[in-house]
Amino acid sequence: MTxxxxxxxxxxxxxxxxxxxxxxxxxxxxxPDEYVIDGVERIWAFHDRSLIFAxxxxxxxxxACGMRVNDVEKLTCITKIRDVTxxxxxxxxxxxxxxxxxxxxxxDMTRMYAAMDRVHAKAVHPLSAxxxxxxxxxxxxxxPRNNGDEYLRLADCIECGLCISACxxxxxxxxxxxxxxxxxxxxQGLKHNxxxxxxxxxxxxxxxxxxxxxxxxxxxxxxDPGWRIMDLRRQVVGERIKRWFVKA
Amino acid sequence: xSKLHAIVIGAGFTGVAIAHDLAxxxxxxxxxxxxxxxxxxxxxxxxxxxxxxRYAVNDQESAIECxxxxxxxxxxxxxxxxxxxxxxxxxxxEDMAYREKFIEGxxxxxxxxxxxxxxxxxxxxxxxxxxxxxxxxxxxxxxxPLRLALAFAASAKSNGAVFHLYTxxxxxxxxxxxxxxxxxxxxxxxxxxxEIRGDIVVNATGAWVGHITSMAGISVPxxxxxxxxxxxxQRLTQRAINLLNKPGDGDIVLPQxxxxxxxxxxxxxxxxxxxxxxEDHVQLMIERGSNLIPALRQTKERxxxxxxxxxxxxxxxxxxxxxxFKAYDHKETDNVEGLVTIxxxxxxxxxxxxxxxxxxxxxxxxxNIPCTTAETPLLSYRKFYVN
Amino acid sequence: MDTPKKPNTRGILDxxxxxxxxxxxxxxxxxxxxxxxxxxxxxxxxxxxGKLAQGPEAFDAFIETAKQPAIMFGExxxxxxxxxxxxxxxxxxxNSFGIAVPAQRQLLYGVVGITLIGTVVFGVRMxxxx
Numbered sequence: 001m002t003x004x005x006x007x008x009x010x011x012x013x014x015x016x017x018x019x020x021x022x023x024x025x026x027x028x029x030x031x032p033d034e035y036v037i038d039g040v041e042r043i044w045a046f047h048d049r050s051l052i053f054a055x056x057x058x059x060x061x062x063x064a065c066g067m068r069v070n071d072v073e074k075l076t077c078i079t080k081i082r083d084v085t086x087x088x089x090x091x092x093x094x095x096x097x098x099x100x101x102x103x104x105x106x107x108d109m110t111r112m113y114a115a116m117d118r119v120h121a122k123a124v125h126p127l128s129a130x131x132x133x134x135x136x137x138x139x140x141x142x143x144p145r146n147n148g149d150e151y152l153r154l155a156d157c158i159e160c161g162l163c164i165s166a167c168x169x170x171x172x173x174x175x176x177x178x179x180x181x182x183x184x185x186x187x188q189g190l191k192h193n194x195x196x197x198x199x200x201x202x203x204x205x206x207x208x209x210x211x212x213x214x215x216x217x218x219x220x221x222x223x224d225p226g227w228r229i230m231d232l233r234r235q236v237v238g239e240r241i242k243r244w245f246v247k248a
Numbered sequence: 249x250s251k252l253h254a255i256v257i258g259a260g261f262t263g264v265a266i267a268h269d270l271a272x273x274x275x276x277x278x279x280x281x282x283x284x285x286x287x288x289x290x291x292x293x294x295x296x297x298x299x300x301x302r303y304a305v306n307d308q309e310s311a312i313e314c315x316x317x318x319x320x321x322x323x324x325x326x327x328x329x330x331x332x333x334x335x336x337x338x339x340x341x342e343d344m345a346y347r348e349k350f351i352e353g354x355x356x357x358x359x360x361x362x363x364x365x366x367x368x369x370x371x372x373x374x375x376x377x378x379x380x381x382x383x384x385x386x387x388x389x390x391x392x393p394l395r396l397a398l399a400f401a402a403s404a405k406s407n408g409a410v411f412h413l414y415t416x417x418x419x420x421x422x423x424x425x426x427x428x429x430x431x432x433x434x435x436x437x438x439x440x441x442x443e444i445r446g447d448i449v450v451n452a453t454g455a456w457v458g459h460i461t462s463m464a465g466i467s468v469p470x471x472x473x474x475x476x477x478x479x480x481x482q483r484l485t486q487r488a489i490n491l492l493n494k495p496g497d498g499d500i501v502l503p504q505x506x507x508x509x510x511x512x513x514x515x516x517x518x519x520x521x522x523x524x525x526x527e528d529h530v531q532l533m534i535e536r537g538s539n540l541i542p543a544l545r546q547t548k549e550r551x552x553x554x555x556x557x558x559x560x561x562x563x564x565x566x567x568x569x570x571x572x573f574k575a576y577d578h579k580e581t582d583n584v585e586g587l588v589t590i591x592x593x594x595x596x597x598x599x600x601x602x603x604x605x606x607x608x609x610x611x612x613x614x615x616n617i618p619c620t621t622a623e624t625p626l627l628s629y630r631k632f633y634v635n
Numbered sequence: 636m637d638t639p640k641k642p643n644t645r646g647i648l649d650x651x652x653x654x655x656x657x658x659x660x661x662x663x664x665x666x667x668x669x670x671x672x673x674x675x676x677x678x679x680x681x682x683x684x685g686k687l688a689q690g691p692e693a694f695d696a697f698i699e700t701a702k703q704p705a706i707m708f709g710e711x712x713x714x715x716x717x718x719x720x721x722x723x724x725x726x727x728x729x730n731s732f733g734i735a736v737p738a739q740r741q742l743l744y745g746v747v748g749i750t751l752i753g754t755v756v757f758g759v760r761m762x763x764x765x
Binding site for chain 2: 016017019031034035038041042045046049050051052054055056057058059060061062063064077078102103104106108109110113114116117122123124127132144146151152153154155156158221222
C-alpha cells in the first residue's frame with residue numbers, strides 16, 4: 001500500500017420493497033489498495049444509512065459479500081479497488097443475479113443452500129479430500145496426518161453464490177442445482193455416495209450445464225466448479241455403464 | 249399461559265447464542281439486527297477457538313471459560329470448526345523466560361499441554377521459524393465465524409425465534425415511567441417502520457451497547473478496542489500458531505481454509521461504526537507473523553480487516569483489561585426495568601455468555617428453567633435459510 | 636423478513652449479455668446464436684424442399700433467387716454456424732468425459748480457428764463455382 005489517493009465514483013444499485021430499482025452515485029476518496037467492501041461500508045457509515053449489503057468476515061472465509069462489480073461477480077472483501085477501476089473511474093455495484101433481491105445489494109440465496117443440503121455437502125472435510133494446491137485436480141497421494149488422525153479443514157467452497165450468478169443458464173432454469181452444488185457432489189464422489197446419482201443425473205442436474213465455464217472464472221475460492229461438473233459427468237457415465245452390466 | 253416475549257438487539261455471536269438459549273428455555277424470541285448475521289465484530293473475528301492458554305498467566309478467569317467452552321463447541325457445532333489443535337512456540341530467551349509461568353498457568357486452568365522438542369515441532373509444522381527453542385501443543389482450533397453464528401441462529405429459528413435482519417433499532421419504547429417495554433424498528437430492506445413490544449429487551453450489541461443504553465439515558469463502561477488482522481493466500485500450517493509470551497500484537501497466526509490469518513493489534517476509539525484498516529498495522533502483522541512463520545513474507549496478502557472488541561472498563565490500556573464478560577440488569581444498576589445489557593467476552597465464550605444472561609433473565613421473572621445449550625447439538629448453519 | 640420469490644434475472648436476455656464474461660462465456664453465446672440460426676435455417680430449408688413438390692419451374696425460380704449475393708451471404712453464415720456448433724459440440728463432448736477440461740479455452744480457440752479456415756475454403760469454392 002502507498003499514500004496514493006484515488007477518486008472513484010461508486011454507482012450503487014438500490015431497491016426497497018416493491019419500489020422500482022434505481023442507481024445512486026457516491027464519489028469517494030479511496031486508497032486504491034483498499035478493498036471494494038471497504039468503500040461500500042463507508043458509503044453506509046458516512047453517506048447513506050439506508051443502504052443494505054451483506055458482509056461478515058472481510059477475508060473470504062464466509063462468502064457473504066458477493067456482488068457484481070462492473071458486471072463481473074466478485075467477492076468484494078478480497079477485490080482491491082486498484083484491480084477493478086482507475087483513478088477518476090467508476091465502480092458499478094449490483095446484487096448477484098439469479099437469486100431474489102431482498103433489498104439493495106442483498107439477495108436471498110436459499111436456492112443454493114437448499115441444494116447444498118440436498119447433496120449433503122460437507123462444511124468441514126479431511127485435508128485429503130481436496131488438494132491445497134492446483135486447480136480441480138484429484139486428491140493428493142501423500143497427505144500428512146495428525147498423530148494417526150486426519151487433519152480436518154473447512155471446505156474450499158464458501159457458498160458465496162458467485163458461480164450461480166455468473167452461470168448463463170441458471171437464470172432460465174430456476175431448479176438447476178448450480179455449479180457450487182454439483183461441485184460439492186463431485187467432491188464426495190459417486191462411488192461412495194451412490195444416492196447422489198439420480199439427483200445429479202437429470203435435466204436440472206449436471207446436464208443443464210452448457211459449458212460456459214463462467215463459474216470457474218469467477219470462483220474466488222479455488223473450487224473450479226467447471227472442471228468438477230465435467231468430472232462428475234465422467235463419473236455418472238461410468239456409473240451408468242457399470243449398472244448395465246451389474247443388472248444384466 | 250402465553251410465552252414471555254424477549255427482544256434481542258444484535259445478531260452477533262452474543263445475540264444469536266442468547267436467542268438460541270432463550271428459545272430453548274421457552275421464551276418467544278424476536279431478534280433485531282441492523283445488518284446481516286455477524287456483520288460487526290463477530291464476523292470479523294480472527295477465528296481462533298481459544299484453548300485458554302493465551303490467558304492462562306494473566307487472566308485465568310477468561311482462560312478457564314475458554315477451555316470449557318472450547319470443549320463444548322467442538323461437540324455441539326463441529327461443522328464450523330477446524331479442530332486441529334495449536335502450538336505455542338518460544339523463539340527468544342525472553343520467550344523462554346515465560347515458559348515456567350505458562351506451564352503453571354495452564355495447569356491451574358486445567359488446559360492440557362504437552363512440550364515438544366524443536367525437532368518434533370518442525371516435523372509437525374515444517375514452516376515454523378527454525379530458530380524456535382520450544383513448543384507446546386494446546387487444544388486450539390479455528391472456526392468460521394459466519395457458520396458458527398448461523399448454527400446458533402438456525403437452532404433458535406427452529407424453536408420459533410423470529411429474525412428481523414437489516415432492521416435498525418431507532419429508539420426504545422417506554423411505559424412513561426422510564427421502564428423499557430419494546431423497541432421502535434426501521435426495516436431498511438423495505439423502508440418500513442414499526443414497533444415491537446416485549447417483556448424484556450436484551451441489548452447484545454457488543455461494542456455498540458452504549459448506542460442502545462443512551463436511548464434510555466444510561467451509560468455503560470465499555471471501551472471499543474479495534475484490532476487489525478491480515479489474511480494471506482496460502483495455508484502454511486495445520487495448527488494455530490501462538491507466540492509463547494504474554495499477549496501482544498500479531499502473535500497469533502492461524503490456518504483457515506486455504507489461508508493464514510495473522511492478528512492482531514489493539515487500540516481504542518470512540519465510535520466503532522467505521523474504523524479504517526491502518527497501513528502501519530498491516531505492516532506490523534507481516535513483521536510479527538513472519539517471526540512465527542518466515543514463509544509468510546513470500547505469501548500474497550489476500551485481505552486486511554478490522555474488528556472492534558467490546559472491552560469492559562473505561563480508559564485502561566487494551567491488553568490489560570480482562571477478556572471476560574458482564575451482564576447488567578439495568579433495574580439494579582440504573583433503576584430502569586425491562587432492559588438487560590450483555591457485553592465483553594470473546595467468540596469462544598459465546599455460549600457461556602448467553603447462559604449467564606438468560607440465567608439472569610430467568611431470575612428476574614422468577615423462573616427456574618435450567619440451561620441446556622451445552623448438551624444440545626446445533627442444527628446445520630444452512631437450516632437458517634432452509635426450513 | 637418477507638422474501639420475494641422472483642429471481643433477479645432478465646431470463647433469455649442474460650444468455651446473450653457478453654459484458655464481463657470470459658472466453659468460455661463467449662463460446663456459450665456463439666453456441667446459442669448458432670443454434671438459433673441453424674434452427675431458423677432448418678425451416679427455410681424445409682420450405683425450399685417444399686418448392687420441389689410444386690414442379691421444376693418453381694424450383695428453377697427459387698435457384699435464381701438463391702444466387703443473389705444476400706442469399707449467398709446467408710449461406711456463408713449457415714456454414715459458419717454449422718461448423719462452429721458441430722466442432723464446439725465435440726469440444727464439450729470431450730470435456731464431458733473429463734478430458735482436457737483445463738484446456739477448454741485452447742480447445743475453443745481451436746474450434747474458432749478450424750471454423751474460420753473452413754469458412755474461407757467454402758467461401759472460395761462458392762465464389763469460383765458461380
